[in-house]
Amino acid sequence: MLVQRAIEQAGIPTIIIAALPPVVKQTGTPRATAPLVPMGANAGKPHDREMQYNICKDTLEQLVKIDAPGKIVPLPYEYVAKV
Amino acid sequence: MSYTVVKGMQSEIFAPVTPPPVWAPVKKPLNQMIIAIATAAGVHCKSDERFNLSGDFTWRKVPDSTKPEDLMVSHGGYDNSDVNKDINCMFPYERLHELARDGVIGGVAKTHATFMGGGGNQEKFKNETGPAIAEFLKSEGVDGVLMTAG
Numbered sequence: 001m002l003v004q005r006a007i008e009q010a011g012i013p014t015i016i017i018a019a020l021p022p023v024v025k026q027t028g029t030p031r032a033t034a035p036l037v038p039m040g041a042n043a044g045k046p047h048d049r050e051m052q053y054n055i056c057k058d059t060l061e062q063l064v065k066i067d068a069p070g071k072i073v074p075l076p077y078e079y080v081a082k083v
Numbered sequence: 084m085s086y087t088v089v090k091g092m093q094s095e096i097f098a099p100v101t102p103p104p105v106w107a108p109v110k111k112p113l114n115q116m117i118i119a120i121a122t123a124a125g126v127h128c129k130s131d132e133r134f135n136l137s138g139d140f141t142w143r144k145v146p147d148s149t150k151p152e153d154l155m156v157s158h159g160g161y162d163n164s165d166v167n168k169d170i171n172c173m174f175p176y177e178r179l180h181e182l183a184r185d186g187v188i189g190g191v192a193k194t195h196a197t198f199m200g201g202g203g204n205q206e207k208f209k210n211e212t213g214p215a216i217a218e219f220l221k222s223e224g225v226d227g228v229l230m231t232a233g
Contacts, residue, residue, distance in 0.1 A: 006213025012217065015228075030105050060118065070104060081162070083162070
């Protein structure tokens with residue numbers, strides 16, 4: 001999050017795909033999306049090209065859409081890792 | 084009547100404070116933006132030095148042309164099994180190539196930035212690593228950054 005904030009401060013807009021939305025909110029993310037994923041598969045299920053594509057696409061669309069710092073947009077994709 | 088009985092008392096419970104907002108406005112439509120990945124997931128080229136799992140504030144450059152089989156993860160802070168199966172789980176650069184091909188984004192940056200988040204020297208991340216990555220991405224002409232972490 002410190003790095004996201006530093007990039008944003010330098011003038012480049014950023015967005016993070018977060019597995020732990022309360023954490024990124026607390027640490028001051030400018031923009032985030034939150035699919036239902038475990039930490040370690042933030043961009044989606046392994047080898048699920050479609051889910052990963054849609055998570056990235058929706059997230060990048062939110063990079064443009066989010067209009068206020070600190071907003072976290074939930075995404076309708078779910079992957080439960082088998083541990 | 085004053086509610087303060089003893090001055091300077093503090094809660095024993097750690098109460099984190101959210102830092103002030105940061106904001107860089109988007110300047111062009113998404114389909115004209117060059118997008119880079121910055122990830123805290125500890126991804127790097129196999130030819131690069133591994134991250135120190137007990138805390139590391141250094142960062143790596145990953146050329147966009149790198150093949151998935153030439154990438155690996157060294158990060159001690161999360162279950163690596165998914166990302167070891169498919170690097171795109173945390174470093175979705177192949178999905179960015181498809182988004183560029185489909186005209187959703189303008190293009191993909193030539194180089195991405197990676198580091199090992201979730202610990203390490205927070206002052207260094209804030210004052211050195213973060214600004215260094217930001218300057219690098221700026222010099223590469225990046226318009227927007229997709230991050231994975233947290």
